Amino acid sequence: MDKVALTGANGFLGWHVRAALHEQGTTFAAFSVGDAFDRESAIHAVDGATRLIHIAGVNRGTDDEVREGNVRFAQQVAETISGASKPPSTIVFANSIQSTNGSVYGAAKAAAATIVRKAAEVAGAEFEDVQLPNLFGEHGRPFYNAVTATFCHMLAQGDRPVVQQDNELTLLHAQDAADLLTGYATSEVAGSLEVRETVTGLLRRLEGMASLYAHGEIPDVSSRFDRDLFNTYRSHTFPRQAPVRLTRHADSRGSFFEIVRSHGGCGQSSFSTTAPGISRGDHYHRRKIERFTVLAGTATIALRRLFTDEVHEFHVTGAEPVAVDMPTMWAHNIINTGPGVLYTSFWSNEIFSPESPDTIAETVRK
Template identity: 70%
Template sequence: MQVAVTGAHGFLGWHTRGALRELGGESRSIPVGDGFDAAKALSALNGSARLIHIAGVNRGSDLEVQAENVRFATQMASTILQADAPPPVVVFANSTQATNGSVYGNAKAEAAGILEAAAAKVGAEFLDVCLPNLFGEHGRPFYNAVTATFSHMLAHGQSPTVADDKHLTLMHAQDAADLLIGAGGDTCEGDTEVHESVGGLLARLTDIDAVYRRGEIPDVSRKFERDLFNTYRSYAFPEQAPVRLTRHSDSRGSFFEIIRSHGGCGQSSFSTTEPGISRGDHFHRRKIERFTVLAGTATISLRKLFTDEVFEFRVTGDEPVAVDMPTMWSHKITNTGPDPLYTSFWTNDIFNPQVPDTIAEAVQK
């Protein structure tokens, strides 16, 4: 499945491309604005199963916000109308602010109308997906959302404060991505939305920070807490990795704790790996996973999706550590020693082969 995406390199675009990977789909990026190339846009759009228009402007002067959102939509509408094989579905990542009368809201509403008219002319289905405040892994601090700012500051030892304790309607970016790609419906209503105050959000993240700094997993028994934790730890990696474990030894042998989890289900497993063999080369969208080498020598390798830099941790059972796999990062463990490698794996959910949340992705491309 080929999907054309504007704003593919932004926060929501990155999450959308990750969600497409789970379905075996690929994105065709279409730059808009000053970087718009009509011929390249037409090539990317032709034959695509879906157009997802994410690109937008929500900061700047009133004139810039209004003009740029309309310009982006006009560029894509023109491309739709010129396509020999236009996508049968056109999706607009709209905002719940589209009806609040603000300059940004009016601009988004006008952009929706432009795209809807173009879709109607070519017989395509138009989905106007109204999204609330989004949060998630790797949002830009001080720009995308207050959740990103709080998480970044806490993970780096700073003390954020609340300037305006208003109430927010929040949605995790992966839930928004599912809506856009058609994996989770076409409205923003349902249990994917959470209502919380800015102060309440900071209190939750502060608790997460305190627990995780001890090397422990906070209460992730509910979806929102799990999504917040995954968001927070995207800012804590790699600075807070690996988690150092205390090994106790005496004449009987040795003992160390692998994990302390404060809430939610979980699953533990154990593997042996022969010298030179790797396990993994996949990523998770929501699953929390911890690797702990019990005996032997290994290298744990990780790469953030759609980037090239690989982080490596050389670990050994003689000095035990735990390495937590960030969501949306491909990862693997390789036995680099001469003896069999013994590894403990822990995840926060019980494996479901129907919904494995384990997507193949090589660490080294």
């Protein structure tokens, strides 16, 4: 089995890379750089790996901290490569498109790339310099990672963001960046994955999504970008805005309630019956939007974010219908906790494809 060595594994992009590696069935070995750098443990992580992905960097701080931090990290990675008896055959650097703009950060990233490139050449490894634009994605840190995370966080809290400077952004979803860094996607398609949008346009899109989702409605996710942007926004609403309350209408004829209102894009609805005590699910999705709605019976829906231990549970019943939307990269399942048959509706934003199922096995409870 392939092994990937990784720096920055606990950061925003590192988390997304780990999720991508998990789907690919690739193990990873993380090692620290900076003050926590330990040469022996780093060499152990890198030795025998097929790929080394260097993500860790410094993008906040004084000019000296940014300059010296990025160079120091790269030097430690280079030292690790030279110390490995069997260095990786491919060494990847998560660079930035700012590396050529003359800024302190850009110059620091360019210098780091040169250091890692030279170490790769000495080791006889292929070097990939992946220059990434502005990244957005699930669980970004507001007021730190990117403006998208800040907007999503503020809108989810009911605040109204204000655009201070309206520039055009080149945006790339973090899962697409992860595919590029892991080699799952090639550099030839990198440009087709990027989207250009102004800061004002980005906020307008997110405001529209937030307005609809506040009522449990699914916005138009027909484009890849809008789907990824909506999944990013949803990550900032969970679990505070879950579950989605549905209005049940009942009279002498029976009852009626709406399950989903979708404003655009593909979709597929499914239905299942589940015997008492039986569980369904124990998987996650990287990009797919999925909604569970219990029609009759009693169930517990459980969710756990990848690489964490905390499990969120929702106890649901058909008598008081709600919809629970599965956040991307959260393992989830549903178990029949009642004495009778459980009737459940499942909706997703795409038609299931056996060739590309986007359904990755992962148990909710370890």
